[in-house]
Amino acid sequence: MEQRHLGRTGxxxxxxxxxxxxxxxxxxxxxxxxxxxxxxxxxxxxxxxADVYGDGExxxxxxQLMDGLVPxxxxxxxxxxxxxxxxxxxxxxxxxxxxxxxxxxxARLGTDYVDLWHIxxxxxxxxxxxxxxxxxxxxxxGRARYGGVSxxxxxxxxxxxxxxxxxxxxxxxxASTQMEYSLLQRGVxxxxxxxxxxxxxxxxxxxxxxxGVLTGKYRHTTPPDSRGASEHLAPFVEPYLDDTAxxxxxxxxxxxxxxxxxxxxxxxxxVRDRPGVAAPIVGARNAQxxxxxxxVEALSLPDEICxxxxxxxxxxxxxxxxxxxxx
Numbered sequence: 001m002e003q004r005h006l007g008r009t010g011x012x013x014x015x016x017x018x019x020x021x022x023x024x025x026x027x028x029x030x031x032x033x034x035x036x037x038x039x040x041x042x043x044x045x046x047x048x049x050a051d052v053y054g055d056g057e058x059x060x061x062x063x064q065l066m067d068g069l070v071p072x073x074x075x076x077x078x079x080x081x082x083x084x085x086x087x088x089x090x091x092x093x094x095x096x097x098x099x100x101x102x103x104x105x106x107a108r109l110g111t112d113y114v115d116l117w118h119i120x121x122x123x124x125x126x127x128x129x130x131x132x133x134x135x136x137x138x139x140x141x142g143r144a145r146y147g148g149v150s151x152x153x154x155x156x157x158x159x160x161x162x163x164x165x166x167x168x169x170x171x172x173x174x175a176s177t178q179m180e181y182s183l184l185q186r187g188v189x190x191x192x193x194x195x196x197x198x199x200x201x202x203x204x205x206x207x208x209x210x211x212g213v214l215t216g217k218y219r220h221t222t223p224p225d226s227r228g229a230s231e232h233l234a235p236f237v238e239p240y241l242d243d244t245a246x247x248x249x250x251x252x253x254x255x256x257x258x259x260x261x262x263x264x265x266x267x268x269x270x271v272r273d274r275p276g277v278a279a280p281i282v283g284a285r286n287a288q289x290x291x292x293x294x295x296v297e298a299l300s301l302p303d304e305i306c307x308x309x310x311x312x313x314x315x316x317x318x319x320x321x322x323x324x325x326x327x
Contacts, residue, residue: 001043001297006278008200009175011115011146013076015272016294017046017204019283024057026233027285032061033069034287040070042294048178048204048281050080050120051105063110072111078204079105080150080178082120082131093123093131102138117144118178121151128156132163132171139172148176148201154191161199176202176278182271183248183313184210184240190317193276202278205271209282209293213240214267216253251312255305268296270309 003012018039023032036047049058059079066072081101084092092098102117117138119131135147149160157177164171177196179188181203188203196203209215218241249263256263271280284290301309 001045001294003045004278005202006116006146007175007196007202009146009173009202011076011175013046013202013279014044015279016044016268016296017048017078017279017281018044018290019206019281020047020049020058020062021053021283022058022285023049023061024054029061029064031286033065035284035290036062036065036070038287038290039294040074042297044294045074046076046078046204046279046281048078050083050118051101051108052080052083052085052120055085056104056108059105059108063108067110076115077109077111078116078118079109079114080118080120081105082123089125091121091123093119093121093126093128093134095130095134095137098131098134099137102134102143106143113142114144116146116148116176118148118150118176119152122149122153122156128160129163132160135164135174136171146175147172148174148178148204150178152177152192154195157192157201158195158199161195161201165199174199174201176204178204178206178281180207181205181274181277181280182208182210183214183252183267183309184245186313186315189315190321197276203276204278205280207283208271208280209264209267210240210245210249211237213237213245214249214252214263216249216256216263219246219249219253248309248313251309255301255309259299259301259305261299262292264292265296265299266301266305266309268293269299269301270306272296273300273306 001014004015006013049062081098082091082093138144139147161174164173179192181188193203252263252266256266282293284293
């Protein structure tokens with residue numbers, strides 16, 4: 001698999017990443033082992049997790065598999081901290097919480113360091129410089145090799161990255177930002193992606209298949225074994241089952257038929273090759289689904305197909321994003 005630099009850093013990652021959102025909950029240890037082995041054998045390196053996935057079980061399971069199935073040195077392990085199971089406070093970006101969470105992640109993963117550590121979300125109740133100082137301490141101590149953020153909007157991302165760049169050699173530059181991005185969700189193109197490109201961060205798209213909708217599996221019905229039929233994940237899928245999404249999925253299916261490939265391959269190739277994207281994070285349910293996603297490695301979409309998909313999925317961005325003089 002092709003390797004790409006993560007933003008303006010020396011860290012290289014496979015251009016498809018393996019997500020572990022469902023590990024330890026919907027994905028058991030056998031399916032997880034099959035997926036990790038298939039991913040590694042295909043040349044994949046970037047494995048993404050978080051301390052809240054499966055209440056820590058995803059990290060623990062990954063750690064068990066790295067211990068005997070796949071060499072730790074062959075993987076770029078990314079995890080996140082900052083989300084908390086507190087109905088009164090969804091995010092905790094305090095230095096104390098973040099560093100304690102990192103230590104707990106390392107214990108579950110069974111490793112001395114993570115290659116990439118993300119702040120899971122912006123915490124409006126903690127000074128940003130305090131949150132970012134946790135990244136500096138993590139990298140300075142060697143517990144994390146690179147740092148990034150997740151789910152920061154445009155101004156939050158620009159403020160954070162600029163703060164870090166203001167003291168080179170003292171503060172660690174942000175290597176990446178992880179955000180949802182697909183043909184069904186192009187909101188990052190408004191401000192987040194331009195900021196990331198300008199400030200040298202690589203974008204790691206989550207839900208690059210539109211929460212599974214872009215595979216076409218929901219065109220006529222909801223498969224009983226799908227996320228859309230799952231009690232706890234159905235609300236996650238439902239927003240992308242509207243008329244707008246249907247029109248985009250139909251266009252993806254038409255393009256796939258013309259290229260003799262699958263809708264999954266078309267949708268994943270589109271987001272993988274967007275400017276600024278380092279590696280879409282694919283969350284498969286089993287090794288068969290993952291293998292289908294990894295087969296996109298040999299596919300590059302023709303320019304005319306990309307333009308057609310761009311047009312049918314184009315978000316409405318008016319003032320002040322477009323040239324105001326034309327409005």
